[in-house]
Amino acid sequence: MSLQLVETRILVIADKTCPCGDLHEQVVKSAEGTAADVLIVAPALNSRLRHYLSDTDGAIRAAERRLATAIAELANLGLVARGAVGDADPIQAIDDTLAEFAAHEIVISTHPEEHSHWLERNLVFRARERFEVPITHVVSWYGAPLAAA
Numbered sequence: 584m585s586l587q588l589v590e591t592r593i594l595v596i597a598d599k600t601c602p603c604g605d606l607h608e609q610v611v612k613s614a615e616g617t618a619a620d621v622l623i624v625a626p627a628l629n630s631r632l633r634h635y636l637s638d639t640d641g642a643i644r645a646a647e648r649r650l651a652t653a654i655a656e657l658a659n660l661g662l663v664a665r666g667a668v669g670d671a672d673p674i675q676a677i678d679d680t681l682a683e684f685a686a687h688e689i690v691i692s693t694h695p696e697e698h699s700h701w702l703e704r705n706l707v708f709r710a711r712e713r714f715e716v717p718i719t720h721v722v723s724w725y726g727a728p729l730a731a732a
Contacts, residue, residue: 594686594716595623596666596673598692598701601649602656603723606692611660613719615689621657621664622684625650626676631684643668673706677714689714692721 589645593613600606601623611619625646650666657664669676677689691707701707707720 588616590687591617591687592620592622592685593622593690593694594677594680594684595621595650595653595689596626596669596677596688597623597692598626598673599647599649600692600721600723602623602652603692603721605723606690606721607653607656607660608658609690609719609721610664611627611662613690614662619662619695621662622686623650623653623664623666624669624676624680625653626669626671627665627671642671649705661728673701674709677710681714681716688715689718689719690721692717692723694724695724 591614593610595606595610596685597606599675614621627642627646646668647666650668654664654666656697667680670679673691680686689710691701691710693701696702707718711718
């Protein structure tokens with residue numbers, strides 16, 4: 584008789600913190616003891632000017648690079664994950680993804696409050712209000728501007 588693992592679907596939303604070790608540790612912890620289906624969505628972040636000019640190619644390529652790094656690191660930790668570039672608005676990216684991926688948990692990774700546009704816009708609070716899926720928030724300094732000495 585073989586032990587059958589329960590499937591859990593984990594949706595990760597991360598921008599510049601996508602390659603962060605703390606985030607990867609949280610995903611491994613969330614997946615522990617399950618047959619995890621992990622989908623990492625990296626919004627295509629762009630400047631207002633580039634967005635206005637419809638120049639999204641660079642933002643998409645940067646998101647794809649962050650995803651590749653995160654997927655490779657999770658593989659090194661023994662976890663298979665896949666990735667997708669999402670809408671620049673993280674709430675819209677979650678909404679779009681949940682339409683096709685019925686997540687059991689959403690992991691949102693941000694920079695610390697003083698460096699996070701997402702926290703400035705109350706992303707975690709808004710996501711918890713809007714989605715009926717448990718949300719874990721990971722704070723990371725990965726890729727954040729260094730404080731002046």
